[in-house]
Amino acid sequence: xKEVEQDPGPFNVPEGATVAFNCTYSNSASxxxxxxxxxxxxxxxxxxxxxxxxxxxxxxTAQLNRASQYISLLIRDSKLSDSAxxxxxxxxxxxxxxxxxxxxxxxxxxxx
Amino acid sequence: DAGITQSxxxxxxxxxxxxxxxxxxxxxxxxxxxxxxxxxxxxxxIHYSYGVKDTDKGEVSDGYSVSRSKTEDFLLxxxxxxxxxxxxxxxxxxxxxNTEAFFGQGTRLTVV
Numbered sequence: 001x002k003e004v005e006q007d008p009g010p011f012n013v014p015e016g017a018t019v020a021f022n023c024t025y026s027n028s029a030s031x032x033x034x035x036x037x038x039x040x041x042x043x044x045x046x047x048x049x050x051x052x053x054x055x056x057x058x059x060x061t062a063q064l065n066r067a068s069q070y071i072s073l074l075i076r077d078s079k080l081s082d083s084a085x086x087x088x089x090x091x092x093x094x095x096x097x098x099x100x101x102x103x104x105x106x107x108x109x110x111x112x
Numbered sequence: 113d114a115g116i117t118q119s120x121x122x123x124x125x126x127x128x129x130x131x132x133x134x135x136x137x138x139x140x141x142x143x144x145x146x147x148x149x150x151x152x153x154x155x156x157x158i159h160y161s162y163g164v165k166d167t168d169k170g171e172v173s174d175g176y177s178v179s180r181s182k183t184e185d186f187l188l189x190x191x192x193x194x195x196x197x198x199x200x201x202x203x204x205x206x207x208x209x210n211t212e213a214f215f216g217q218g219t220r221l222t223v224v
Contacts, residue, residue, distance in 0.1 A: 032210040043202055043215035087155070091210055099170065100145065100206070100213055104154030
């Protein structure tokens with residue numbers, strides 16, 4: 001099983017729709033999780049952090065299910081400007097050293 | 113925006129030549145990472161550092177070396193560039209295991 005897995009999409013949704021992405025992870029010891037947004041030919045930027053069961057920021061909600069080892073990102077009332085690739089990131093809490101593992105990303109295209 | 117800069121931003125080089133990419137931060141963050149991003153693969157970790165002179169390999173480290181002689185600089189060296197190393201390279205920094213990472217703007221490297 002890959003360390004972090006995402007459905008690559010693309011998800012094509014009309015403006016105003018609600019869309020959800022899932023991300024599964026393999027390391028049950030992971031304590032924190034992140035969703036990043038990446039626009040075409042740009043660097044990834046942090047969208048949301050998830051440290052407990054979930055987090056909400058406006059139209060965006062992230063939820064964590066530790067038992068099933070997945071996190072989800074829900075986007076309500078999609079906007080054209082939400083079109084981007086969404087990356088799931090799971091830190092590997094390996095003692096004094098650490099690394100971040102990225103999913104391959106889920107591409108979202110919001111259309112008129 | 114986090115103080116992280118990559119140089120150069122674009123480079124074209126010939127097969128077999130050495131190439132060094134630089135990542136410079138002004139945030140005094142402990143962790144620094146080098147990733148490459150290719151279509152269909154997402155972000156893959158090349159090397160990371162958890163302190164001055166402390167580095168470790170990522171999943172795609174073959175053909176790359178790194179050095180971190182001071183907190184603010186993390187260098188990535190391609191000893192003898194190959195066409196398979198044509199990619200977009202991102203540097204990232206983070207302050208601890210469970211906090212978010214910030215990315216540089218990326219370096220587009222083309223090996224011809």
